[in-house]
Amino acid sequence: MQQPTLNLARKWRSAQFKEIIGQDLVVRILQNSLFKNQFFPVYLFSGQRGCGKTSTARVFATSLNCQKLQEFQKNPQIQMPCLQCQSCIAMTAGRHPDFIEIDAASYTGVDNIRNIIDTSSFLPLLGERKIYLIDEVHMLSKAAFNAFLKILEEPPKFVVFILATTEVQKLPDTVRSRCFQLFFNPVNLVSMTEHLEKMCNAESIAFEREGLEMIASVTQGSLRDAINLLEQARFAAPCVTKKVVLSVLGYVDDAMVCTMLQNILQKDQLSLATLFASWSGKIISTDYLVKRSIEFLYDGLIIKYGGQAKYAGSMVTQLEAMVALVSLQDLMVCFDELCSIDMVMAKTGRKQLLFESLMLRLSLRTALQQPEVVQASTSVHDIVHEEKKK
Ligand SMILES: [Zn+2]
Structure with a gap:
């Protein structure tokens, strides 16, 4: 029986720093931080939807516990994370005991934060650090933010928080001021088109460059939206042309x-x-x-x-x-x-x-x-x- 193929967005999710598209400055800062072994207790990733915040957070979290980290600190040519050590394999499989990912949009209440506070004092089980990724953090309630502040002020030494948000202005100043903030740009047209072209070549998807440029221009810097649109276009017609993209979107020529x-x-x-x-x-x-x-x-x-x-x-x-x-x-x-x-x-x-x-x-x-x-x-x-x- 034929294996169901993963959708493009999941299959092409960045697993290493070198695969992150259009966020060169952020990547450089995070890699330097790993290289120098200097970390902030709380990171805040902000930027529009679909530009790579969550993927980058996972790559960074995987690297923090990667067993090749010390080797990388001696030789920065090594690609991080290694994706082969026990910790990386557990991360890829989504069953790393020291990586906790929370979607704040689904858990806005204070109980959830109390749970984090209670469990964060336990030592990590597999890696060196315990990492909490809180996505859409601006959705937390006021009470939840207040409870959260206490642990942000003095987190245990082995804990790293990565907060991600599309609406950084909704975060209380008291929280923002305790974070090391990294800004994610909308992915630019050239990087986006090149990436789509690379995907098409690797996946044997027939395309015209104009079609890919159209996808890049209408999705306005959101790589995730661009990949989803490419996915629709490739099933809509044998070749991804500008005309096909327009018709998928319902745009007349x-x-x-x-x-x-x-x-x-x-x-x-x-x-x-x-x-x-x-x-x-x-x-x-x-x-x-x-x-x-x-x-x-x-x-x-x-x-x-x-x-x-x-x-x-x-x-x-x-x-x-x-x-x-x-x-x-x-x-x-x-x-x-x-x-x-x-x-x-x-x-x-x-x-x-x-x-x-x-x-x-x-x-x-x-x-x-x-x-x-x-x-x-x-x-x-x-x-x-x-x-x-x-
Ligand atoms: Zn590794």
Whole structure:
């Protein structure tokens, strides 16, 4: 029988420092700390979700009890942790008696912290140190933090706490001031894309680089989100292309956004309704549609003013042709209306329906315009028009 494959995120979780992506400074600090054998009793790892805090905490914790630590302190070329000693094997298997991982989001109460305080005074069983990793530490209750402060002030010599949080500002100052804080950056686009490429090659996943760049750009520095998206894309189609990634996300491609805007600007309701009919049964992200439409219309306005498009990318020629046929006033009305529907959309569970009806209404235009808006827009338009005549 075929073994079930681990999902990519678990399979590619960093096991050694060299595998941690995009956190060079943090890695250097932690490795130096191991090399010099100087440790803080409490570490605080902060940064956005999915950028490697928990994985790094596990790598650091494994290294602290790795039986090769003394060897590493003589020869820093050795990769840490070794992953082969008894302690490392127990860590990898998730059954190290001296490593206690707590998700504070599930255990917010004071009893849990009291339990930590009680057990932390017992000597470690297998390694040199007893390590507590408390994830999402900002979720602890006020009473729990107060109880926790006592042990943070004077932890037993063999205990190391690693606190991880996405919302460091929610921690009491009294707690923060007792921690050695390390900041995790969002993983940058280049490191992220390179890592995804490496994964694809190792896992025999067919890809186009543009597809991976798309994944890296939409996940905004969260490697975990990027890997999950890659996982979805690879099962959605034989090759991970930009188009596949867009469809997994429910993002329509730029050509379609342009076609929609063209129909609106030309007041062509029939074509618009036909386009919407073609979306039936597909996953469409209206949030993305609104965002991308606003970007295109913004570019349209800039082009009208004689400037250069910023967001249109490969669609710039089509956009130029499109805006040449409409007035500045028309463009302004559409731009303003799209900017303001964000709020309305947030309040409905039927986003696509609302979006489509709003776009159809926008294509009628006259129904939307308030007299004073027309007045203002007309005057701006006239000024530009007059300027051009000169
Ligand atoms: Zn080891």
